Amino acid sequence: MSPLASRLLLVLCLAAPLYAVEKCTGNDAEKPNCTRHSSDEGRSPFLYGSCMQGPAGTPGRDGNPGANGIPGTPGIPGRDGLKGEKGECVSEIFEEPWRPNYKQCAWNSLNYGIDLGKVADCTFTKLRSDSALRVLFSGSLRLKCKNACCQRWYFTFNGAECTGPLPVESIIYLDQGSPELNSTINIHRTSSVEGLCEGIKAGLVDVALWVGTCSDYPRGDASTGWNSVSRIIIEELPK
Numbered sequence: 098m099s100p101l102a103s104r105l106l107l108v109l110c111l112a113a114p115l116y117a118v119e120k121c122t123g124n125d126a127e128k129p130n131c132t133r134h135s136s137d138e139g140r141s142p143f144l145y146g147s148c149m150q151g152p153a154g155t156p157g158r159d160g161n162p163g164a165n166g167i168p169g170t171p172g173i174p175g176r177d178g179l180k181g182e183k184g185e186c187v188s189e190i191f192e193e194p195w196r197p198n199y200k201q202c203a204w205n206s207l208n209y210g211i212d213l214g215k216v217a218d219c220t221f222t223k224l225r226s227d228s229a230l231r232v233l234f235s236g237s238l239r240l241k242c243k244n245a246c247c248q249r250w251y252f253t254f255n256g257a258e259c260t261g262p263l264p265v266e267s268i269i270y271l272d273q274g275s276p277e278l279n280s281t282i283n284i285h286r287t288s289s290v291e292g293l294c295e296g297i298k299a300g301l302v303d304v305a306l307w308v309g310t311c312s313d314y315p316r317g318d319a320s321t322g323w324n325s326v327s328r329i330i331i332e333e334l335p336k
Contacts, residue, residue: 195335196224197332198222198223198224198332198333199330199331199332199333200219200221200330200331200332201219201328201329201330201331202217202218202219202328202329203326203327203328203329204217204236204322204326204327204328205326206322206323206324206325206326207236207321207322207323207327208320208322208323208324209320209321209322210318210319210320210321211308211319211321212248212308212316212317212318212319213308213309213310213316214307214308215305215306215307216250216305216306216307216308216321216322217234217305217306217321217322217327217329218303218304218305218306218329219304219305219329219331220301220302220303220304221301221302221304221331221333222300222301222302223297223298223299223300223301223302223333224299224333225299225333225335226297226298226299227336228333228334228335228336229261229293229294229295229333229334229335229336230254230293230294230295230297230302230304230331230332230333230334231291231292231293231330231331231332231333231334232252232265232290232291232292232293232294232304232329232330232331233289233290233291233328233329233330234250234252234289234290234291234306234327234328234329235287235288235289235327235328235330236287236288236321236322236325236326236327236328237285237286237287237288237320237321237322237323237324237325237327238250238267238269238285238286238287238288238319238320238321239269239283239284239285239286239319239320239321239323240269240270240271240317240318240319240320241271241282241283241317241318242271242315242317242318244315245270245271245272245314245315246270246271246314246315246316246317247268247269247270247271247310247311247314247315247316247317248268248269248308248309248310248311248316248317248319249266249267249268249308249309249310249311250266250267250268250269250290250306250307250308250321251264251265251266251267251290251306251307251309252264252265252266252290252292252294252304252305252306252307253303253304253305253307254294254297254302254303254304255297255302255303256303256305259292259294260296261294261295261296261297262295264292265290265291265292265293265294266290266292267288267289267290268311269288270311270314271317285320285323285324287325290306293334295336302331304329304331306321306329308321
């Protein structure tokens with residue numbers, strides 16, 4: 098429907114009651130524009146009019162969301178729950194943090210020329226029985242002989258070689274050499290004897306370096322710590 102038609106229809110609807118059929122009561126039945134209805138007996142006269150209903154309009158859009166309401170009052174506190182079952186007592190074990198534990202024994206120009214026996218020792222206090230000991234000897238070693246020979250340097254712990262898992266050792270083997278050199282080669286080299294040993298109980302430990310022979314070979318002329326610094330380093334390590 099056009100806008101002009103809609104306005105005309107609105108004007109007709111507003112003006113219709115002024116020109117509507119008049120309802121009559123009493124002796125007004127003779128009026129030309131008066132119509133009597135059986136349901137109008139005893140009522141006062143009034144104007145009555147009607148219009149045709151137009152088509153439905155376009156649905157409106159949703160309005161803007163409203164503001165939040167006033168917060169409600171707190172509810173009634175709840176009741177205590179049922180009593181739980183008795184728990185088990187669990188004891189926690191807190192281990193102490195690992196602390197470094199090491200020691201160094203050093204000698205200046207040890208110059209020890211024995212071929213069999215203890216060369217040097219260093220005592221150490223081991224704090225735990227479940228730890229391992231790392232041992233290191235660093236110093237000059239030498240072996241010479243006219244015929245083939247072999248010499249062995251090794252550590253002992255409280256007088257016994259390591260069994261957890263194996264001995265800590267180093268060897269030097271020297272062949273008889275050539276006739277021109279007459280097998281009198283005499284070289285001193287800084288070398289090391291190093292390893293880990295497990296299974297040693299806590300407490301004072303006597304760590305010692307020894308020199309001995311290799312199996313199935315004759316001994317030669319050994320020298321340890323010639324003209325240089327020698328040292329034994331002991332360190333306790335966690336397993």
